[in-house]
Amino acid sequence: MTRQEYLVSRMRGFDTTIFSEMSALAVRTGSINLGQGFPDTDGPAEVFEAAVEAIRAGHNQYPPGRGIPALRQAIADHQQRYYGLTYDPDREVLVTAGATEAIAATMLALCESGDEVIVLEPTYDSYSASIALAGAVLRPVTLHHPEYRLDIDAVRAAVSPRTRLLMINSPHNPTGRVLDRAELTAIAELAVERDLIVVTDEVYEHLAFDRAHIPLATLPGMRDRTITISSAGKTFSCTGWKVGWVCASPALTDAVATTKQFLTYVNGAPFQHAIVAGLALPENRIEDIATNLRNRRDQLRDGLLAAGLDVHPCEGTYFLTVDVASLGESDGLAFCRALPERIGVVAIPSSVFYLDPGPARSLVRFAFCKQAAVLDGAVRRLVELSTHRVRSPA
Ligand code: PMP
Numbered sequence: 001m002t003r004q005e006y007l008v009s010r011m012r013g014f015d016t017t018i019f020s021e022m023s024a025l026a027v028r029t030g031s032i033n034l035g036q037g038f039p040d041t042d043g044p045a046e047v048f049e050a051a052v053e054a055i056r057a058g059h060n061q062y063p064p065g066r067g068i069p070a071l072r073q074a075i076a077d078h079q080q081r082y083y084g085l086t087y088d089p090d091r092e093v094l095v096t097a098g099a100t101e102a103i104a105a106t107m108l109a110l111c112e113s114g115d116e117v118i119v120l121e122p123t124y125d126s127y128s129a130s131i132a133l134a135g136a137v138l139r140p141v142t143l144h145h146p147e148y149r150l151d152i153d154a155v156r157a158a159v160s161p162r163t164r165l166l167m168i169n170s171p172h173n174p175t176g177r178v179l180d181r182a183e184l185t186a187i188a189e190l191a192v193e194r195d196l197i198v199v200t201d202e203v204y205e206h207l208a209f210d211r212a213h214i215p216l217a218t219l220p221g222m223r224d225r226t227i228t229i230s231s232a233g234k235t236f237s238c239t240g241w242k243v244g245w246v247c248a249s250p251a252l253t254d255a256v257a258t259t260k261q262f263l264t265y266v267n268g269a270p271f272q273h274a275i276v277a278g279l280a281l282p283e284n285r286i287e288d289i290a291t292n293l294r295n296r297r298d299q300l301r302d303g304l305l306a307a308g309l310d311v312h313p314c315e316g317t318y319f320l321t322v323d324v325a326s327l328g329e330s331d332g333l334a335f336c337r338a339l340p341e342r343i344g345v346v347a348i349p350s351s352v353f354y355l356d357p358g359p360a361r362s363l364v365r366f367a368f369c370k371q372a373a374v375l376d377g378a379v380r381r382l383v384e385l386s387t388h389r390v391r392s393p394a
């Protein structure tokens, strides 16, 4: 299969990525969009003002390749303040065009054709695409629903002489799982034993609701074998700004930076200034964002339960998973395709996050990063499903 054929096959019949396709469908049908994960309210006003101010102040030309020094310093300070991790802002921090570019640049920088990358499945869609673009091979290790616990024996069994990278994601999209210390320790011990480099996607690091987020790099033996990826998009509710970053040892950062410079060269100068302001916010302001989202999660979970849906536990992120088998539906993809016309709600079929969904075929992901009234409206429509009524024309 060519790389293009592989990428298209991963879209499972949608014209573009599932997220773009479903957001377009939401607009076309006037549906409530609980598909693509983006908030419908702005984040902290200071951060948004800082972006406007940066444009007015003339920060509109190419910034330095690794990111403006003030942002690299702010990222290093953040890692120190929250996690006690020390990074040299000049040699160990790289600013990227969102986490998406950081992931792509990492795969392209480190993988040779035929190398294997172990990932947790369900798998955020850009991982499999980036791995394919690098000519590498994805080795999924499934987090089985509904608990989504890590099976370290399965990870161990997936390690082969061709393993180049192990990639994890916590808090995890789409399941909402936050890996606990025992699971992360097991990964760290395996990585040290087998001398593996681990890529950790922590874009939802500030959206862990029920258990503290533990960065993998804080575990013994991990700091210099871990590539930590994060992004401002979720923390500050600005997913459209695409400011992400990598923290890693100098050698790994150099490798990723070498690739990044020929993907986008640099990115969004004024937004980088704004994220300096964001990362300088007092901790309670960032906690407020998480508290608000936790309330939204509880609201949607309670609504979905009241609508008779089978809701899986969610400890973080923007997302809740339901099993529509409880509605007598076996195919989440067909369910999501029909949902906008049936009741005016858009959701994402979780099957798109699996190489072979198998028993996960009936899972569906709903985003709760929306205003309370929007979630209420969606729940009212979903109740109609379980009562087999169809939305009357507006
Ligand atoms: N990783 C995960 C797990 C995500 O959910 C997302 C979605 N935004 C990304 C990476 C990409 O982040 P960004 O928008 O910063 O590129």
Ligand code: GLN
Pocket: 017, 019, 020, 035, 036, 037, 038, 173
């Ligand atoms: N991370 C968000 C999600 O999972 C948005 C993804 C995207 O638009 N590529 O829905």
